[in-house]
Amino acid sequence: MSRLAIKICGLSTPETVGAAVRAGASHVGFVHFPKSPRHVEPDRIEALAATVPAHVERVAVVVDPDDDQLARLVATGALSAIQLHGKESPQRVAAVRQRFGLPVWKAIPVKSRADIDSAAAFAGAADRLLFDAKTPDGAALPGGMGLRFDWMLLRGVAIPAPWGLSGGLSIDNLCEAIRLTGAPLIDVSSGVEDAPGIKSVDKIMAFCKAVSAC
Numbered sequence: 001m002s003r004l005a006i007k008i009c010g011l012s013t014p015e016t017v018g019a020a021v022r023a024g025a026s027h028v029g030f031v032h033f034p035k036s037p038r039h040v041e042p043d044r045i046e047a048l049a050a051t052v053p054a055h056v057e058r059v060a061v062v063v064d065p066d067d068d069q070l071a072r073l074v075a076t077g078a079l080s081a082i083q084l085h086g087k088e089s090p091q092r093v094a095a096v097r098q099r100f101g102l103p104v105w106k107a108i109p110v111k112s113r114a115d116i117d118s119a120a121a122f123a124g125a126a127d128r129l130l131f132d133a134k135t136p137d138g139a140a141l142p143g144g145m146g147l148r149f150d151w152m153l154l155r156g157v158a159i160p161a162p163w164g165l166s167g168g169l170s171i172d173n174l175c176e177a178i179r180l181t182g183a184p185l186i187d188v189s190s191g192v193e194d195a196p197g198i199k200s201v202d203k204i205m206a207f208c209k210a211v212s213a214c
Contacts (some may be wrong), residue, residue: 005185006211007164008204009061010038011147016199017048020056023208027057028189029083032065032073037197038189042072049078059083059105067099074100081105083130097182102201103127107166109134110149113191116157124158127162133167151180170209175214186211 008020009029011116019049020028030045031038040048049058060073071078082103084093092125097104098177108119111134119129131154133147148168164185169177171191176188177183 004183004211004214005164006208007059007185007187008189008199008207009059009166009187010036010189010193011048011196012038012044012197012201012203013199014048014051015201016204017051019199019201019204020208021052022214023205025056025204025208027059027185027187028052029059029061029079029189031061032069033061033063033085038160042076045073045076046076046078056080058191061085066090070096070100073100081127083107084126085132090125097127105130107132107165110153110167111152116153119163120160126161128185129159129161129163130166130185131212132187145154151177154181154183171203171210172206178211178214194212 001155005026007027007029010179011017011020011028017028030040030048033039042148045060052058058078059081060079061083079102081094081103085107093104093106104126105128106113106122107130110116110131122129131151135147164187165177165183166187169186169188169191188207192199192207194200
């Protein structure tokens, strides 16, 4: 079995970025969304990403961004990929990918099997799909709330692109998530925090170690 990819998302300090890199994360994520407690501005993303070695991918997470917002992020030269975490259509995902020349991830909010099936529409548009728990109607955030969905919904599904699992992951349920879904990439945010937006160096290190143990 190939090594599981690990994305530590919502990083905002040099200490926690460094911890993710030392712990063996394959991807680090920076959230650019003002409503999020993990929000960081493009200049901050540029500074943090400058400390990340080339073999670790740097992903900016945005929610229904316009082209100006994306242009400011891409202009930093800091990014390996863009993660769209809003209500973007397959057409919008494809347009972002074509215009900005970076791999594009698309988060798929999941509550039912129909939500997972809807991911097929993004085949050929998104470079990676990320299955995340659907947040309640009216929630201020589209993710990062520590919610999980029924991972059994992914059993036996032919997913039409590289993909990852997100939503409510922690050291306590990590092995179960990997066993049930066979996810090639695990994406964690709130599961390695002491409080919303406050990442823990110790929890990041322990989480990555636990992935290897699984």
